[in-house]
Amino acid sequence: MNFYSTNDTNHQVQFKEAVFNSMPQDKGLYMPEFIPQLDDKFLKHLDEYTLPEIALHVATAMLDGAIPADDLKAIIHDAINFLAPVVKLEEEVYVLELFHGPSLAFKDFGARFMSRVMSWFLEKGEKQLDVLVATSGDTGGAVALGFLGVPNTRVTILYPKGKVSEIQEQQLTTNGQNIRALEIDGTFDDCQALVKQAFTDKELNEKFRLTSANSINIARLIPQTFYYFNAYAQLLRQGKSKVVFSVPSGNFGNIGAGLLAWKMGLPVEQFIAATNANDTVPAYLKTGVYEPKPSVSTLSNAMDVGNPSNWARIADLFKEDASELKGLITGFSYNDEQTKEAIQQVFDEYKYVVCPHTAIAWKALKEWQAENPAEDVTGVFLSTAHPCKFPDAFPADIAAAIKVPESVKELEGKAKQAVELGKDFEGFKAYLLENN
Numbered sequence: 174m175n176f177y178s179t180n181d182t183n184h185q186v187q188f189k190e191a192v193f194n195s196m197p198q199d200k201g202l203y204m205p206e207f208i209p210q211l212d213d214k215f216l217k218h219l220d221e222y223t224l225p226e227i228a229l230h231v232a233t234a235m236l237d238g239a240i241p242a243d244d245l246k247a248i249i250h251d252a253i254n255f256l257a258p259v260v261k262l263e264e265e266v267y268v269l270e271l272f273h274g275p276s277l278a279f280k281d282f283g284a285r286f287m288s289r290v291m292s293w294f295l296e297k298g299e300k301q302l303d304v305l306v307a308t309s310g311d312t313g314g315a316v317a318l319g320f321l322g323v324p325n326t327r328v329t330i331l332y333p334k335g336k337v338s339e340i341q342e343q344q345l346t347t348n349g350q351n352i353r354a355l356e357i358d359g360t361f362d363d364c365q366a367l368v369k370q371a372f373t374d375k376e377l378n379e380k381f382r383l384t385s386a387n388s389i390n391i392a393r394l395i396p397q398t399f400y401y402f403n404a405y406a407q408l409l410r411q412g413k414s415k416v417v418f419s420v421p422s423g424n425f426g427n428i429g430a431g432l433l434a435w436k437m438g439l440p441v442e443q444f445i446a447a448t449n450a451n452d453t454v455p456a457y458l459k460t461g462v463y464e465p466k467p468s469v470s471t472l473s474n475a476m477d478v479g480n481p482s483n484w485a486r487i488a489d490l491f492k493e494d495a496s497e498l499k500g501l502i503t504g505f506s507y508n509d510e511q512t513k514e515a516i517q518q519v520f521d522e523y524k525y526v527v528c529p530h531t532a533i534a535w536k537a538l539k540e541w542q543a544e545n546p547a548e549d550v551t552g553v554f555l556s557t558a559h560p561c562k563f564p565d566a567f568p569a570d571i572a573a574a575i576k577v578p579e580s581v582k583e584l585e586g587k588a589k590q591a592v593e594l595g596k597d598f599e600g601f602k603a604y605l606l607e608n609n
């Protein structure tokens with residue numbers, strides 16, 4: 174299987190190159206040269222497979238031999254070693270919990286799979302892979318924990334001092350081993366600027382084999398299709414076969430993976446793109462005009478994206494028939510007031526606590542269901558993060574009801590290891606060169 178750039182289908186590379194480059198030179202995104210169709214037998218009997226079995230089947234079809242079967246199986250069993258349960262909250266309303274991985278967010282699927290794929294591709298004797306990543310919170314935790322202990326890799330995380338939640342900071346700074354954290358006296362944008370400059374610095378590139386763990390990497394997208402198939406499998410076991418997914422969306426990687434799963438043959442009735450005030454896509458679905466905007470800050474800050482980078486992939490998936498896309502996706506957007514109301518309603522109705530991102534997906538699902546009444550269609554909203562990661566988002570009574578996972582309690586006892594740096598490039602570069 175080759176991968177082409179969405180900006181130039183003639184520019185094709187093998188999987189390894191797509192993984193290490195993240196983005197083609199022409200600033201498009203890599204896409205598989207064809208979308209493999211999963212066989213009917215597999216799709217009809219999804220309910221007989223476990224999550225790792227489903228993952229292996231889907232990845233085998235997509236990678237088409239790029240990684241030998243036994244090695245791919247080992248990668249998947251190592252990477253996808255946690256569950257993604259579908260939990261019933263009421264008749265035809267289920268939540269797909271994607272926060273049972275080490276960083277308690279769905280980004281674990283992408284980061285864990287990508288790290289192991291990268292490590293596998295590093296041939297014997299090859300230079301250590303140096304991953305540089307700027308984070309506003311969730312991405313850094315997933316990447317740090319995703320690469321922790323992965324051979325021949327090292328991760329340097331830059332995060333803005335005082336601007337990530339306590340648990341996020343603990344996830345970034347308590348790892349040791351091949352992970353190091355830099356606490357930058359600046360904003361997330363400053364962190365990102367430092368990483369970008371490092372990638373264009375000649376001396377650093379000669380000395381190190383640098384790569385980004387960018388969210389647009391194709392090796393992060395592929396594993397996110399697994400849990401859509403697995404969610405469907407769980408619903409089949411309960412006699413449900415008509416499913417709608419509501420996805421809290423920022424960069425549109427998560428919902429993009431769902432649409433890819435659909436293209437591979439997963440029978441989904443409808444996708445709901447649920448956003449906060451950064452409503453570029455819902456606005457496009459209503460007006461037909463795609464107009465990226467500067468991002469605005471919200472309570473659901475992992476979705477504060479005004480120009481979703483994965484949209485180019487979704488547009489590419491449906492380039493033959495844009496009306497098909499419009500039939501398949503509906504958009505809803507909500508402000509912070511509505512998000513808080515939704516958190517409260519979910520708590521009142523089910524005694525269940527959702528993070529602000531997840532609350533938006535729930536609200537969008539309920540609104541869609543009210544507009545499209547049908548008895549046999551099951552709604553699933555995706556829970557992208559555990560609520561304990563965002564303690565400030567909740568009133569005291571709801572915060573008190575959050576069950577904090579054991580892994581988080583263990584973090585509290587661990588010492589913070591972070592190096593404080595300013596936001597100037599020279600200081601950052603000197604740190605990298607001196608701490609090799």
Ligand SMILES: *Cc1c(COP(=O)(O)O)cnc(C)c1O
Nearest residue numbers: 422423424425426427475557558
């Ligand atoms: C990253 C993230 C999102 C947005 O996912 P995209 O793939 O960028 O659309 C939603 N919720 C949480 C908690 C996240 O960390």
